Amino acid sequence: MDIDPxxxxxxxxxxxxxxxxxxxGELRNVTDARLAADGYLRALARSTPPxxxxxxDDILLVVTELAAxxxxxxxxxxxxxxxxxxxxxxxxxxxxSTTPPAPRRFRPSxxxxxxxxxxxxxxxxxxxxxxxxxxxxxxxxxxx
Numbered sequence: 165m166d167i168d169p170x171x172x173x174x175x176x177x178x179x180x181x182x183x184x185x186x187x188x189g190e191l192r193n194v195t196d197a198r199l200a201a202d203g204y205l206r207a208l209a210r211s212t213p214p215x216x217x218x219x220x221d222d223i224l225l226v227v228t229e230l231a232a233x234x235x236x237x238x239x240x241x242x243x244x245x246x247x248x249x250x251x252x253x254x255x256x257x258x259x260x261s262t263t264p265p266a267p268r269r270f271r272p273s274x275x276x277x278x279x280x281x282x283x284x285x286x287x288x289x290x291x292x293x294x295x296x297x298x299x300x301x302x303x304x305x306x307x308x
Contacts, residue, residue, distance in 0.1 A: 182246065183244070186244075194228060197244050198227055198231070201224055205224070205253075208253070214308050223253055225283065226283070226287055226288060226304050227244065237265070238263075252289065254305050255303070255304045255306065258301045261299055287306060288305055288306050290304075291304050
């Protein structure tokens with residue numbers, strides 16, 4: 165988003181739009197979701213730079229983990245939304261499964277993951293899961 169020459173100022177967080185991207189649920193969509201989020205953050209940074217450089221990477225990691233978990237545990241289409249908040253970015257991922265995510269014990273010697281849900285919670289200020297009749301929404305609020 166560029167400076168509006170008629171008003172000679174950058175848009176505020178309230179004026180910055182929401183990214184909504186739909187994906188078919190294929191493995192390559194994990195990368196696609198991350199790239200969509202990166203483009204959105206690039207545009208957001210032009211009007212409202214992150215308060216710390218690591219916030220950008222943290223948001224991309226959360227988006228990647230949410231998308232990867234969706235591919236593994238909720239096969240099918242999913243939708244990603246990002247929108248700015250007063251002090252951060254709200255990430256929402258909707259998938260087709262009505263089963264809420266649950267933490268698993270991380271066992272590196274056995275492989276198979278177990279760290280993604282813990283990472284999402286560690287990097288986010290708040291994480292909520294809302295189960296709906298057509299699936300669930302995972303909301304992550306991260307600093308920006």
